[in-house]
Amino acid sequence: MKRKLIILFGAIILGATQTYSSPTINDVVTTIPTENGNVELPEPPQKSTDEEIQAGWKLEKNYTALLQSKLNVFVPLEILSDIDINAVVIDDEELNIPFELELNKEPEKKDYYKLKFSENEIDIDSDGKIDTFIYSPKYINQRIVKENYVQIKGKNISKDGDYYKKIYITIEVDE
Structure with a gap:
């Protein structure tokens, strides 16, 4: 009795594999x-x-396929304006010179982005005393940042002359 059951069971498995087997490489799909x-x-072509092989297939029908794609593009926050500050300081005069920075867009998050200067306190005449300070608001919340100013203390400048300093400004994230 056991032999008959095993043979019958084997015939069912063999039939199932033939019915659900995947197509072989030689099978050609003729419709899509x-x-x-x-x-x-x-x-x-049977060339x-x-x-005949170089001639290829003849085009019988032409179909146009339209595709749609969606992209998520992120544009970083950038500073667009360059600032040149020209000042004449006489004796112990103290100057506050305001300046504005323009960004490429309004920040998405409030109280998240900050301005970072390469130097905030500068010794413009290299005498060892800090004489120039850059002040800016803690956070950038608008496209045009207006509350920036440079403070120059003439009493700390000991040498007469023309002085040039290049300061780099970057945007940093508050984490």
Whole structure:
């Protein structure tokens, strides 16, 4: 009795594998389902000479496919304006020179982005005393930042002359 059951069970497995087996490499799909119906594919060319092989297939039907793509593009916050500050300091005069910075867009988050200067306290005449200070608001919340100013203390400048200093400004994230 056991032998008959085993043979019967083996026949069911063999039939199932033949029914659900995947197509082999030699099977050729002749139709492709689309929204507008099935597209019939031509038979592969059976060419034998080099000229026939180079000629390729003849175009029987032409279809246009429209694709749509969506991208998520992130544009970083950037400083657009360059600032040149020219000042004449006489004796012990103290100057407060306001300046504005323009950004490429309004910041998405409030109280998140900060201005970072390469130097906030500068010794412009290299005598060892800090004489120039840069002040800016703690956070950038607008496209045009207006509350910036440079303070120059003439009493700390000991040498007469023309002085130039390049300061770099970057935007940093408060974490």
